[in-house]
Each structure stands twice: as C-alpha cells, then as structure tokens.
Amino acid sequence: MASPEELMHAAGLLLLRVVQSGDADALHRAIELLTVARQGAAADPSLQAKLLSNLGSAVLLRFRRTGVAADLDEAVGHLRDAARLAPAGLPERALLLGNLAAALSERFDRRGTADDLHDAVAAGREAVRMARAAGQDPSTLLSNLGLVLQSRYELAGSTADIDEAVTVGREAVAVAPADHPELPRMLNTLCKSLRLRFWLTGDGADMDAAVAAGRRAVELAPGAHPDRPKLLNNLGLALRGRFERIPDRPGDLDEAIQASRQALGMSRPGHPDHANALSSLGTALRIRCEGSDDPADLDEAILLTRQAARGVTAGHPYTAVYLWQLGSALILRFEVTGDMRDLDEALDAWTRAARMAQAPASTRLRTARHAATAAARAHGPAAAAGLYEASIGVLDLLTWRGISRDDQLRLVRDEAGSLATEAASAAVGNGDLAQTVRFLEQGRAVLWSQLLDTRTDLTRLASAAPELARRLRECRTGLDGAPDG
Template sequence: MLPLSPNQLADLAEQCLRRDDPHALDKVISLHYDALGYYNAMHACRGQLLCNLGTMLHTRSERQGNNQDLDEAIPLLRESVALHPGGHPNRFMSLSNLANGLSARFGHRSNVQDLDEAIVLQREALALVPVGHTHQYMSLNNLATTLSTRFQHRDNRQDLADAITLYREALDLLPVGHPNRFVLLNNLAKRLSARFDRQGDDQDLDDAIALHREALALCPVGHPHRSRPLNDLAKQLFARFDRRNNNEDLDDAIALHREALALRPVGHPHRSKPLNDLANQLSTRFHCRSNDQDLDDAIALHREALALCPVGHQERVTSLTNLANALSTRFKHRGNDENLDDAIALNREALALHPVGHPHRPISLQSLATTLSTCFEHRHNGQDLQESLENLRCALTLMTQHDPRQLIVHTSLATVYLLFHQSGLDGTGEDTDSLNAAMHHLKAAANVVSAGLLPRLQASLSWVRHVRQHSHGTELEAYVTSMQLLDAYMSAMASVSSRHNAMKDIFPSILAVEAASCALRSGDTCRAVELLEQGRTIIWTQMTRLRTPLDSFQTCGDHAVILMKRFRELSSLIDKPPASHPEGTPGVDVEAEETKYRRLVEDWNRAVEEIRKIKGFSRFLLPPLFSDLQDAARDGPIIVLIASKSSCNAIIIPHKQPPTSIQLPTDWGKLLKLVLRFREAVQKQAGPKRTKPELIKALRELWCDVVRPVVDNLDGFACRGSRIWWCPTWLFSFLPLHAAGEYRQHGPSLSQLYVSSYTPSLTALMRARRSYDRSLSVHFAAVGQNRPSSASSTLDCVEPELELVRSLLPPPPTVSFTKITSIDATKSGALCALRDNTWLHFACHGTQNFEEPFRSAFLMRDQPLSLLDITQMNLSRHEFAFLSACETAVGDFHTPDEVVHLAAGLQFAGVKSVIGTLWRVDDSTVQRLVDAFYTYLCGDGTMNSKRAARALHRAVQSLACDKDMPLDQRIVFMHIGI
C-alpha cells in the first residue's frame, strides 16, 4: 500500500495543529516516518517530506518540552535544504524551517554557532522572497527576532540596529487591522526600548511607548494576547517615569500591570513576569511616597514570582535580584537584620547565574555591591566594604562607553568611597584619596550623557551636597555642572507652569545663590555674578531666548541667513502657548504633544550649535560673561544681594570699575525672621496716630543690617541723589529695600540719598535698555475694571483715576490716549490694549496666586488677564506700565529667584519701565500718588520712560509729610527697569 503523499500529509498536519491534539500530532509524525521509509534519497518528494517532518518534530518539542525531538528535527531539516538547491521553489521554506529550529535549539543550549547559522539561513531565505509576497513580512520579522536574540547574547549594537530596521520594514507591509500587526508593533517597541536602555535616546523611549499603545488598542478586553502589550506598555511608562519623574506615568504603569497580572491568574505558566514587574513599580512608588503597604505588597509579589521560577528557569535571576533589592530597602526602612541577610544571599545567587561574559553581570555586581555597603554601614565589617568596591570596579569595566547604567555604578562607587573616607578604614579617617575618588565618580555620574538629563541632574545635585559637606575643591565645578543640567532639563519642559512646578518641588531653590556664595569664598566676585545670572530667572530666560534679535546675522552670508530663518521658525513653534485641554478631552493626545515639543527643542538646540560655529557668534545664547553683564550698570551702579546659608553679601557692580563685595552683618536666619516680621507688620492695622511701630522697627533693622553697609561703600560709585538699582536674591526679594532708614528725626534713610529701582536680573535690565525707534506720538492705554466677575468688592475710584491720568498727560499729538473700562475692559480688550499701545496704566484688582504664580492676574470683566497670558506677548517696543493694583510685585516664596509676578512678567516680556506694588494698596493712596507721579513724569509736556523712577521717588517724598497716610501705603510702590 502506498503511503500518503507529502501534500496529503501536510494537510493532515495542518488539521492536527488546528485541533491542538497531542495524540493526533504523534500519529501524523508516525505517518511521516512511514512515508520517509518509502521515498528514497533521490525521490523528488523526499525534500518536502523531510521539511514537513522536521517542522512537526520542532512543534512537538515546543509543546511538550522534549529536546530530543528538536535534535532529531535539525538533521532532517538540513537534508531538506540540501535537496532543495538554489532555484528550487521549496528552498525558501526549508531554509526558514531549519533557521527556526536552530534558533529554538540556541534557546535551550546557548550554542552561539546555532544562532549565527540561523541568521545566515534567514538572510538567504529573505533574499528569495519577492517584494510584496505574503512571506516577506514573516521573513523580516524572523530575521529581526534572531538578530535581537544575538544582540541580547553578545551586546552587538549593529545587530540591534539591523533588527529595528527590519521590524520597521515588516510593519510597513502590514496594513492597519491585520491580525498580526500587534505582534510586530510590540516587537519593534521592545527593540527600541532595548536601544534606549543602552544608549539613552529619549526618542526611542517615546516611540516605544507610542507603538505599545497602538498594540494595546489592537488587543481590546477579551483578546487572548492582551496581557503582553499591557505588560510591555507598563514597563516603558515606568522607564519614562524613571527618566522624567512624571508621577502619572508611574501610576498608569502600576494600573496596567495590575490588569496584566489579573489576566495571568494563579497557575498561568507566564505569571512570574507580571508579578515581578508590578512589584518593582510598587517598590519605586514606595521610594517616592513612603507608603509601607506598597513595599510590603512588592515583597509578597516578588516572593511569589521567585517561587514560580525554580532553579534553571530563565527568569529566576531577575526574581532573585528584585526580591533582594526590595528586602534591602525594607531593612533600611525598618532595621530587620533578617531582611538584610536574605538580600545578600539572594544577590549572591543571582550573580552566580550571571557568569563572566554574561551581558547582565554588571548589574548583578552592582546590586550585590550596594547591599554589601548597606551591610557595612550596619555591621562595620571592612570585608563587606572591600568586596563592594571590587564588585563595582568590575561592573564598570564590563560596561560599554555609552551604557546609561554607568551612572548607577558611578554613584554607588562614590557612596563606597565616602564610606571608606568616613570610617577610617584607609588609615586615619581623613583619607583624601578616598574623598577625591568619591567626588571623581559623582562628577562622572553627572556626565553620563546617555543616562538622560533628570538622572544626571540628580547626580550632580548629590555631588553638590557632598562637596559642600566635605569642603572639597570641586565645589564650584559641581555647582556649575548642576546649573547647566538644570537649564537643559527645564528647556525640554513644554510649559512655563510645569517648569515652575519642577523648580518648586524637585530642585533646591537657592542653587545659584549658594554657587555665587561659593565663588565669593574663593575670592572670585566676577564669577559669583556670572553664576547668579546663569542660575536665576531660569523660567524667564527660557522664554526670552526664543525672542532673541537676529539682525546682525544679515551681514554674515547666505548660510547664516538660512540658519537665522531656521532658528526663528523653531523658536516661533516652541514659543507658542501650549494648547489648554481639560484632562481626558477626547481626541487630544497630550503625550504626543509633549513628545513633539521635546523634538522641537532638540532641533532648536542643534540650530543653536550651528549658529555658534559662525565667526563672531561662538557665545550665542551662552550665559553672559561679567564683562558683558557690567554694561547693565552704565546708568548707575547695581547692588546684588546674596543670602546663602554660609553668609550674606552685597556686590556693588559699577560700569567700568571692578565689582566690590561686602559681607553684611546678618545671616539667613535673621533675614527670614525679618521677612516674616514685614509680612505681619504690613497686615496690622495702623495705630491711632496712623503709625505702625512694628513696621518702623523692621525698616530700621533693614537699614542697619543690609542697606547702610551698602550706602557706606557707594560714595566711590554714585553721587548723592543719583540712581541705583537693586538686584535682590532669595530672601532679599521680599524686603522693601527702597524704604530702609532710621525713621528718627534727622536720621538718614535711603530715599534721602539715592533714587532706587529694582531689576530681577542684570540681563533683564540690559534688554530693557535696547534702543528702538520711538514714534513721534505716544500711544497710551488706560485699562480700568471696577467690577470684575471674580472679585468680592467694587473699586469706586477706577473711573476717576483713569480720568485723572488723562488730564495729566500731554494732549495730542504728543499722546494718543485710549481708555478701556467697564464692559469693554475684558480679557481680550486688555490684550488688545497691550498689543497696540506702548504706554499702559492698569487700574483694577490684582491677585498674586501663590500656588500657581503664573495664574497671578489683573481681574477683568469676564476672565482674568494672567501672567501666563502676558508672557506669550512680545512687548519689546513697550516703554512703560503703571500697575495700580494690589500685589503686582510680590514674588513666590517657594521659588523667589524666579521672580514670578506681574511687574517682572511685563519687564521680561519687554516693557522697559514698570511700577508695581508690594502688597495691598488703598484707593486713596493710589489717587494721590497717581496725581503726583504723572505731574512729575510729564509736567514739561514730554514723555520719557527713563524718568519714571525719579518721578515715583519725588511723588513718594511729596506724600511723606502726610501724617494721615499710613507708612505701609507710602512705601508700597516700587520701580522696576530703566
């Protein structure tokens, strides 16, 4: 009886596989063997029969875990290839099946020759597939997967790059809706993620997340493979949280992992992986939020995962390491020695499973080393610390140049060297070599470019803390590095409010001040000024960079003009206000918008680097040097006030002479108390004689401890009655410096000696002094709103105040006056007034929002005109703004060196001269001061914004003799700008 033909056997095999019946599979394999005995070596059908039989044996091996089947399959598949020479129609299938078998055998026995041969065979098979054939995407996917496997084994970057290219080609061949599309999406995403892990390119991470989201959408609830994209997406969101510290990513990742775990219940063969992943993220959330339940849950999940990974299981080493890390964390938190001993034992077992040559050995070495250093801190056994050091050194040598994990190892090495230094194990306990080594590794950690900006910034801040603690010689370098990284990190954030929140919640608010203080201690006053300018007002600096004038490029050739155009286009795109979408708005992909913004910033940075290559532009948009900053003092000296925890100083900056540093007879503790006293004194009601004794005492202390030491040194730089500019930092920002004095009969005060103005930064003052062609006619808008929708009280004097301003201004054609009030004074009406007029007077309610300072606002009839609205405008040709409203020059206590208030916002947006208020102002005060101010400003029939400071000075002095006006109202107004 003739056996079944190869085609008939193939049909039987397909039916068998579809039924998933192991007995039927055994029967079909037996029939194949019977047929093989009939078709001799030269029979035309033998090659196809061998290919079918080899494939069936491979399938049974996978289903039943019988490696003998796989060993039998591979020789049969080799013979099939030999019987299907080049040009044979079945050669493609024989090559593909043999390659799959070799790949599978590598998975069991890790024989690299199998992997190399499989790749050669798959490349040949791919070359045989016509373009557009249904087998093309499968061949691309198979070759990419095998290359990915070899990359994991050998860490060859070219294998990974080739795999990513092949996956992209395969994905292009599959239309949306194809049932296998989600597999390719996940495969490509995982390889991009692997490249991100090795090289730290944020674009790979963002692309991986987008692909995983698309894959998840193709696997809705009920899909048999939904757990896979759930798990993969969660892991990448977690990686992005680790990179950018977005709590929403962490919470989303945990929620996704919980859903993935629910789809792999107890008894599921792949339950260990989601157990491990969920536990890791709960551990991380414990580190962020200190919720003990998260840590306990993580350890329970890790123990369950480890129980599912017995000796020989490929996931066992991951479970060992993860459980060890969680137990080590709980030991630090609760001090249970058993947790520490278990962590060390688990890490040792994990290291044994990553022998020499394994690509993950460095991380096992680092994990064990960290636990050993923790053990040393607890038990003071020097052998633990020495072993920790040796493991970390070894881990570092095993890592490639661009491996982002170097940052973790460098940081761990710094910790170990600091322990050597502090413990005296190197001899005296004052060992400088260990201390120098620790600082070297902290510096190295901050410079691991592939690790990403946020981890590097955090490493640099750790460097700062330790150099300060040990008074190390790299202190100033650590500060400079931290400020450079902070600037770069902030520039990648898509909105000013997110930048402010980062400054408030994550980073030390006095970094620049401490850096400047460090420079002063080393005797470098000029460097101190440069550092202050570089590290303060970062949020404003980010915005003003995008509006940099580029007129000088026109004469630098065609290439420069092209770059200028590119820079302007990118700046315009970045400078657009972010779209405001309530959370969960349909059709709005906030994640995609943030990714797009980051890529724009990357393109913008590349354009800036190209511009710096042009002759004469090497310092384009770099922090200014002191020689440049000194130009800010050309109309009068600038006094920079620095309040650090080590000392309080004033720096007098003249126009041509070297700067002078003065140590003030106060400290930050006294200053903090003084700030609080001012707040309380201003809020208290005036006494029967309209006096405020507490306020007078505070102003006297301000005079003695801060202002008089400066005045005593000003004679060589400014004659009496001339102008001076204050540039306060940190706590000084909340003090009315212009009002300091003895407040005794015939006693001195600052206002008797000099005309005071303020500037948030030297750069802001220089920008305000840029000259523009002024029109012959002044366009002046007076905006008043007495009944805004959100205010609880009505301002009765708004209309009379605006009419008073009109009456005091020169008539047309010198001044073209526009009044916007009542129902016309809406948000849009105020914005139009800002846009169309270069002189402005606001009379309305003002609010300072301390929780979200960029929502500080002028209250209009319909909606507030916020500081954020103002920042989106280019007011570079604007001359003057009088802010007759409460709290328009009050800073944010959490981030004082960002100077986030309405008056500063107008100046940074371009207004040259601004008058604002430090606290609440009374209607009667406003009426009288406005009358006096405009009389002095334009009494001669001309308009000049440079006279605003002196006009305010004289107006305040004219009110000083009025005993009916409380002192706090006489000093409430301040001048900012030129």
C-alpha cells in the same frame, strides 16, 4: 521521500507543540526536519528563505531553553540569510524580518553589542510596515518591536523609544486573537514597557496597567509553560515597583517576593533568566528589610545578588545592574552592623560596575557616584577623587546623538550640576582647591557643551521632512559608532 514543503509543514506543527508545551523532543525533531528540507530547496530562493527563517526561529527557541551561546549565533546567521534571500514580493518577508529583529534583540541582551540593537529596531519597524501594507496580522511583530525599543531605551534613555514601545505593545495586545499562543509574551513585553515608563514619568496609571498586564500574562501561561519563569519575574518587578510608589501596600511587596521565588525555582542555573530571578528576589528582600529590619531578609538578599552577578557571562550589560544591587544590600547591612568588610565589598562592586563599558551610561554613572561616596566614607576624601573623575567622564556618554535634544538636556541637567558639586565637596574636604575648581569646571563644561551644541539638533528637520531626518540620524549614528582608523 517527503518534499521540502511537506517537511516544513511537519516542522511547523512540531514547533507549535513546542510553544504550547515546551516539548524538547519536538524541538529537536523540528530542527532535524528543517535542516533536511533546506538541503532539498537550494534552487528555490523563496522556499529557501522560508526554511532558513523557520530553522533560525527553531534554533532560537532552543537557545531560550538552554542558554547555549552558539545557538544564538547560529539563529542570527540563518535569519540574516533568510532576509537576504527573500524576494521583494514574498508575502512572508515581514515575518522573516520580524524573526531577525527578535534574534538580534536577544543577542544584544546576551552580549550588549549596540549594533545588534540598532539593527533590530530597523528590521522590526520595517517588518511592521510591510505586514500592515499587506493586510497581515501585525501583533507578534508589534510586540517584538516594543521589546527592542524598550531595550534601546534602557541603553540610551530616549523618551521617544519608550513611548513608542508602549504604543506598539498596547496595539499588539489589542489586535492579537484571544487564543494567540504568543499572547502571554506580548503581555509580558507590554508590562515591562509600562513599568519602564513609570520610572521615567511617575505616572501611577502606567504601573497599575503594568501589574494588570503581568498578572494576565501569568494566568495565560500555567503549569510548565516555558515562559512562566520570565512572566513571574516581570510580574514581581511590577508589583515591587508599585510598592515603592505606594509603601502602605505591603501586600504588593509580599506578592512580588512570592512571584520572584516561584520564578527562581523554575529557572535553570546558567540561563540569563536565572540571574534575573536571583537579582529580582534579592532586591525585593532588601526593600522588605528596609521596612522591617529583618537580618535574615538582608543576608539572603546579599547571597542572591552575589550569585546573580557571578551567574552571567563576562561583559554582560546586566552585570553592572546586579553589582549595583549587591552594593546597595551590602551598604544597608553595613549601616546595621558597622562591619567594614561589607563597606569595602560594596565599594568594590560599585567600582567594577562603573568601569563596565558595555553597561548603560546611567548605571555606570550611578554606581561611580555611590562608589565615590563609599570610598570617602571608608578611606577619606582622597580615595574618592579618582572615582569622581570617572563619574564626570561618563556624563558625555549619557547624551547619545540618536536620542532627542530634550532627552539629552534632561539627562545632563539631572546629573551634571549635582555630580560636580559632590565632587567639588570631596575635593574641598581633601584640601585640594585646584581639584575643586577643576571638578566644577568639568561639570559646567559638559552642561554648556549640550546647551550650545546645536549642530546635531534635527528637531526642525524632523518637523519638515521626517523621513530625511530619520535617514540622516541613522547615518550619523553609524559614523559616530565607526571604529577609529
């Protein structure tokens, strides 16, 4: 009978075939071999850790192809056990931590649990540090770290997170061998990081670089490559973003729609990639309709974004984004047809998004404000009062203590004053002067609480003792997130 080491080697060859061709039978056989090998290595912690990590990675690959939630939990469990069992001097320890970070990140994407994301960032940074110290190739680990940093940026809005994501993403692509099997995915991650930073800074060079990275990723993943739907979708997002910056380049939008259609045609219903493709294509069609008034584009956009919102699991953090896009398409059609049913459905979509606790605070705030505007338009100023109350209540959530002081102030400055003014205007229209004053005071209170709250500012400490500041920030974040009682 083959030894555990021989079984692990054979499984590794099968997994390489899976990455290159998506061979489902090879993946099934690799998981079987690793399960048998693990049973024969119980007395060797180092070998057991390697086998558990490989098994977790294989199950994670299966999750990426099937979307079965139990596979994701199983993968995280195996990878946590691998990191726990690995001796301190094990050369593969960096890889084990990197695999854990990737799985935690995917579970966050699926469920929106912030603790998974913070754990993924910590594991990813430690994996990169260990790989560099050991003189190992850090390219995959760097790219995976960029992926979790961009996710945390989307959740909390930290400029430092998205800057670091771009930096490590560029380094990953630069140091990876030209024939690295993960290079398309690395380019895809870099493409998204650059695209996200463009929307923060408006730097057109970032969006041009994002399009270039997205195109190269697609070129390196032809035919039936398992990641091709995701790569096509991300390229479509980058092209659409560049069109929104430079509207006189209609070719970008047409190419974006073509890429999104291809991605949708290759994705499987029920998988998160399918909902992303539905949403991306629907939004691109809505944008094209804004310039052409083609009702067919708009009708299809509404159909697709409805399907996207219904096609994700309950509580998924991306649901709020899909509902935002659905409401935007419905409002556009209402402007054309005057059909109050579209206005009411848009109001319902935005209201549901605003109430989703798992969604990023910025998305909740945006949808609540638009819901309030739609409610006032459909049913009068009185109908908007509760939604404006909810909007102002979300302001505090923008200023997560794990982001920098400058980011906290930027987020509140951009939202607090204008939101309070909108809310007060609606209250005036409703003839409620007491509510008008209350809205203005609430907005001012949020702004001043951030201006005066110097207790939590670690900027000076970070300059003098960065490691101590990092540890204190992690401790404080953990305490802030601890359940009551």
